[in-house]
Amino acid sequence: MKKNKQLRENIKGLIFISPWLIGFVVFTLFPFVASLYYSFTQFSITTEIKWVGVENYNKLFKDPLFWKSLKNTLVFAVGLVPLGLVVALGIAFLLNKPLKEVSFYRAAIYMPSIVPAFAFSAVIIWFFQPYLGLVNNVLDFFGINGPLWLDSEKWVKPTIIIAAQWGVGSAMLIFSAALKDIPRELYESAKIDGAGSFTMFRKITLPLITPTILYYLITSTIGALQIFDLPMLLTGGGPANASLSLGIYIYKHAFTYTNMGYASALSWILFILTFILTVIYFISSKKWVYYFGN
Amino acid sequence: MKVKNLYVIRRSILLIITFIYLLPFFWMIGTSLKPDSELLAYPPTIFPENPDWSNYEKALNKFPFFTYLKNSIIITIGNLIGVLISAPFVAYGFSKINWKGRNFLFAVMMASVMLPGAVTMIPVFLIYKRLGWLDTFLPLIVPAFLGGGAMNVFLIRQFFNTIPNELLEAARIDGASDFKIFFKIMLPLSKPVLALISLFTFTGSWNNYIGPLIYITSENKYPLALGMPMFMSRYGTYWNQAMAAATLTLIPTVVFFFIAQKYLIEGIKLTGLK
Numbered sequence: 001m002k003k004n005k006q007l008r009e010n011i012k013g014l015i016f017i018s019p020w021l022i023g024f025v026v027f028t029l030f031p032f033v034a035s036l037y038y039s040f041t042q043f044s045i046t047t048e049i050k051w052v053g054v055e056n057y058n059k060l061f062k063d064p065l066f067w068k069s070l071k072n073t074l075v076f077a078v079g080l081v082p083l084g085l086v087v088a089l090g091i092a093f094l095l096n097k098p099l100k101e102v103s104f105y106r107a108a109i110y111m112p113s114i115v116p117a118f119a120f121s122a123v124i125i126w127f128f129q130p131y132l133g134l135v136n137n138v139l140d141f142f143g144i145n146g147p148l149w150l151d152s153e154k155w156v157k158p159t160i161i162i163a164a165q166w167g168v169g170s171a172m173l174i175f176s177a178a179l180k181d182i183p184r185e186l187y188e189s190a191k192i193d194g195a196g197s198f199t200m201f202r203k204i205t206l207p208l209i210t211p212t213i214l215y216y217l218i219t220s221t222i223g224a225l226q227i228f229d230l231p232m233l234l235t236g237g238g239p240a241n242a243s244l245s246l247g248i249y250i251y252k253h254a255f256t257y258t259n260m261g262y263a264s265a266l267s268w269i270l271f272i273l274t275f276i277l278t279v280i281y282f283i284s285s286k287k288w289v290y291y292f293g294n
Numbered sequence: 295m296k297v298k299n300l301y302v303i304r305r306s307i308l309l310i311i312t313f314i315y316l317l318p319f320f321w322m323i324g325t326s327l328k329p330d331s332e333l334l335a336y337p338p339t340i341f342p343e344n345p346d347w348s349n350y351e352k353a354l355n356k357f358p359f360f361t362y363l364k365n366s367i368i369i370t371i372g373n374l375i376g377v378l379i380s381a382p383f384v385a386y387g388f389s390k391i392n393w394k395g396r397n398f399l400f401a402v403m404m405a406s407v408m409l410p411g412a413v414t415m416i417p418v419f420l421i422y423k424r425l426g427w428l429d430t431f432l433p434l435i436v437p438a439f440l441g442g443g444a445m446n447v448f449l450i451r452q453f454f455n456t457i458p459n460e461l462l463e464a465a466r467i468d469g470a471s472d473f474k475i476f477f478k479i480m481l482p483l484s485k486p487v488l489a490l491i492s493l494f495t496f497t498g499s500w501n502n503y504i505g506p507l508i509y510i511t512s513e514n515k516y517p518l519a520l521g522m523p524m525f526m527s528r529y530g531t532y533w534n535q536a537m538a539a540a541t542l543t544l545i546p547t548v549v550f551f552f553i554a555q556k557y558l559i560e561g562i563k564l565t566g567l568k
Contacts, residue, residue, distance in 0.1 A: 017388060020384040024406065038417065104312075105311075111319075112315055114501075118522050124318075132338070134338055137338050222408060226411065229503050251412075254419075266412075270410050274408060
């Protein structure tokens, strides 16, 4: 009798999750395996699939553009993740004290993050125009000769990293929520013990938001490694491939040159990179992430 | 006195930051109203003295804005319907029914978030090709009906977990089925989290650039995300008209944002990140 009831529950559970399960098998699990197989083949949209063994991987390691796009992607990640952390957390801190107009600030700072990249990039290109743009005109006012920004091989990646900071809204909200959850009493009792605000930050605030920081690090690193929209819309990967990310390079091989086998091999490198970094975060988190009750 | 000074400093910093975050909007709207001659003005003005509204008319005449708008709306509404139906449904299965394998499959779903889209991009493209769905809206809409995205399911599940099981038990004793409980109790109680999901879904599909780039080839099927950048590259030198076009594409997003924004902080709090 009891067994029957459990069986019914099992079936009911599967019925409820079936939309996801079908989608997962057809559009994630199967493609994931297929992509590994494709990475050992050569084909275009119109030609037959031909098994070539590790040839794509051999080719890839000798491909200077692969190395360049990999390096660019890592530079993007190294720039985007910590800078985003500082900006998002910093703003969340400033918003964490009672001020009447907090919800206005929050809405205004969040708003650019929902602006589509395709519209936002138009403003950014115009902002950073070397001669007509607002940024260089302001710098000019202070007697600084601004760089060519997006037109400069040296400056294109920093420009994209700066531009992406307009999109910290959702990270800022998540940190705001985490800060709000810290019990006030902890600060009260620390104050009685004579702790200064820096000590309180280091001993109370920081440890208690480490789970949120871990969440931010993982999601933003995964996002940064896949960066596509901004460089594609701002520069198309240029100038001289200086902003060519791995994501753009994969897209170009898949759909512009239709080297689908080679693109699959590239995408597996991206997957392995993502996987390694996520594992590193999880392993290291045991040392620095603090959970309530521990 | 010292406390008061701190307030002033904090307020000033926040005002400067807010200004920086709103600057792209000012700059975009200001530029969209500039006559051609003022584009090159030195030093640059933010807002022109005599706004030239004809830029909007010119922009609308240069690219089929309303066709792209219609396509964006179809795709976005399709996604909203798909996500709002399937994500709560799946979340109910992961939250309110006790079955074997629930935790394992939930972990699988959360782990799938880590998989870069580039890895599945080519096989998925080939599946759509075989289905004959290339150059239609189907690849951009149908996935929303298949679970509605792991993060959305996660957020709704967190919310469902806060609804006491006693409430469901009482309904079950009265003879209500799980489907009835789902539609009559869970969904009506979940309005705040569904508003948040709607905002994410709306911006996600309205802003989706790579999806249409891969699947849509006919210009008359372009959504704004594809049509707008193409307009930019064709008529790139007319920055005032380009900014007028960009401003027009933003209106729906801003309207939607103001409707949903009061749920933002409430919704984020439910994520149970700690």
